[in-house]
Amino acid sequence: MLEEEALLVRSHPQARPRMADEVRLVHWWVSGGEAAALDVLKQNLAKEDLVFNDTPIAGGDKLKADLKAMIIGGDIPTAAVMSGYDTWNWAQQGVLADLSTLAAAEDWNSAVPAALQKFCKYNGKWIGVPVALHSINWLWINTAAAEKIGLDAPPASMDALFVALEQAKAAGLVPLAIGGQPWLMATLFDSVVVATNGLDFYKRAFVDLDDAALKSSDMIRAFQNLSRLSSYADPGYSRLNWNDATDMVITGGALLEISGDWAKAEYRSAKKKADVDYLCVRFPGTEDDVLFNADIIAMFDVEPDRQSAQTKLAKSIMDRAFQASFNDAKGAAPVRMDVPDATFDAFGKKALADVRAANSNGTLIGAMSHGYIQPTGIQQAYFDVVARVFRSEIRPEAAAETLAEAIAAVK
Numbered sequence: 438m439l440e441e442e443a444l445l446v447r448s449h450p451q452a453r454p455r456m457a458d459e460v461r462l463v464h465w466w467v468s469g470g471e472a473a474a475l476d477v478l479k480q481n482l483a484k485e486d487l488v489f490n491d492t493p494i495a496g497g498d499k500l501k502a503d504l505k506a507m508i509i510g511g512d513i514p515t516a517a518v519m520s521g522y523d524t525w526n527w528a529q530q531g532v533l534a535d536l537s538t539l540a541a542a543e544d545w546n547s548a549v550p551a552a553l554q555k556f557c558k559y560n561g562k563w564i565g566v567p568v569a570l571h572s573i574n575w576l577w578i579n580t581a582a583a584e585k586i587g588l589d590a591p592p593a594s595m596d597a598l599f600v601a602l603e604q605a606k607a608a609g610l611v612p613l614a615i616g617g618q619p620w621l622m623a624t625l626f627d628s629v630v631v632a633t634n635g636l637d638f639y640k641r642a643f644v645d646l647d648d649a650a651l652k653s654s655d656m657i658r659a660f661q662n663l664s665r666l667s668s669y670a671d672p673g674y675s676r677l678n679w680n681d682a683t684d685m686v687i688t689g690g691a692l693l694e695i696s697g698d699w700a701k702a703e704y705r706s707a708k709k710k711a712d713v714d715y716l717c718v719r720f721p722g723t724e725d726d727v728l729f730n731a732d733i734i735a736m737f738d739v740e741p742d743r744q745s746a747q748t749k750l751a752k753s754i755m756d757r758a759f760q761a762s763f764n765d766a767k768g769a770a771p772v773r774m775d776v777p778d779a780t781f782d783a784f785g786k787k788a789l790a791d792v793r794a795a796n797s798n799g800t801l802i803g804a805m806s807h808g809y810i811q812p813t814g815i816q817q818a819y820f821d822v823v824a825r826v827f828r829s830e831i832r833p834e835a836a837a838e839t840l841a842e843a844i845a846a847v848k
């Protein structure tokens with residue numbers, strides 16, 4: 438947003454008057470599983486006597502564009518879901534609230550992992566609340582499809598993964614389910630980089646933006662693995678959304694997918710059971726690492742008479758019981774480390790245990806693909822090069838150099 442636009446926001450009259458007990462949430466949760474999770478939130482707000490004004494917008498880019506138009510028009514929602522550096526982009530415009538008093542009273546500082554807190558705060562002030570701590574380095578396998586190809590355990594290495602994909606192809610299955618948008622290819626590539634070269638390399642390349650690491654033969658090997666994986670995608674993959682791809686695995690048309698744990702919400706909605714109908718393990722070679730992507734509910738600087746409803750919203754999202762029930766439905770780990778896992782299923786228990794372990798040993802690290810390592814410009818450059826490799830528009834051997842140059846041009 439431009440500086441003048443930000444000024445316009447501050448001087449523009451409110452477009453539509455809002456009721457004091459209304460909570461207007463702009464979000465991107467539109468799939469079946471996501472809607473089920475959102476229901477948990479809606480029920481929680483009803484208990485607080487809040488009126489939920491639902492504003493779903495499919496797709497992160499569309500949400501950003503629509504949100505910008507709303508804000509410029511003076512139509513300020515109570516809150517909007519966002520991730521990574523986007524929270525800072527909005528905070529820089531001076532349009533977000535300051536929840537620091539509430540945060541101190543509720544001790545969010547000790548409950549939320551520091552790696553995630555970083556994006557819930559701007560200049561030391563809480564500007565939103567995290568709602569779901571997703572991680573992306575998961576491999577999802579349909580058990581019936583695995584049996585069909587004689588796969589009795591999830592692949593434990595990249596080599597074993599390629600063997601399984603080849604067998605699925607020979608059996609007439611779609612080996613690898615994936616959707617056609619660059620963010621999905623980048624989500625996959627994050628895991629591939631760690632699996633190919635380890636977490637230290639991932640940090641050198643993406644956190645430090647070390648030129649030698651970006652251009653290295655290790656990075657080329659990661660791109661080669663990505664390119665090889667892309668050859669196992671369904672020929673029609675470019676038309677698919679993430680949840681269509683997940684559905685292909687749920688229904689057994691595809692053997693596997695590599696996806697963030699939002700996929701679990703779809704399995705849950707389809708009444709599929711972990712370890713029975715599907716297997717879910719860490720992507721081979723990333724077992725000790727948690728590459729996270731969290732949903733943050735950023736709070737806007739609303740008029741005084743709307744603040745009490747906003748405070749109730751923030752408090753209820755951070756409530757331990759809500760964190761447990763919402764994230765059981767959403768597929769994520771709770772954002773607070775002090776939520777008991779008693780009510781979680783086996784997958785939820787593992788997700789939380791992994792996050793807790795990674796949080797204490799320094800391996801809880803943001804996903805490059807989800808804006809948790811680098812600002813938007815670099816994230817976009819990453820999407821662009823990764824997608825071009827996946828679509829065979831550039832050779833993996835040229836991609837490392839191209840990525841380094843693309844990053845250098847925007848950093």
Ligand code: BGC
Pocket residue numbers: 465466471520571679699730731732807
């Ligand atoms: C979001 C999740 C969402 C998923 C699929 C991720 O980027 O963090 O909340 O469920 O995309 O839409």
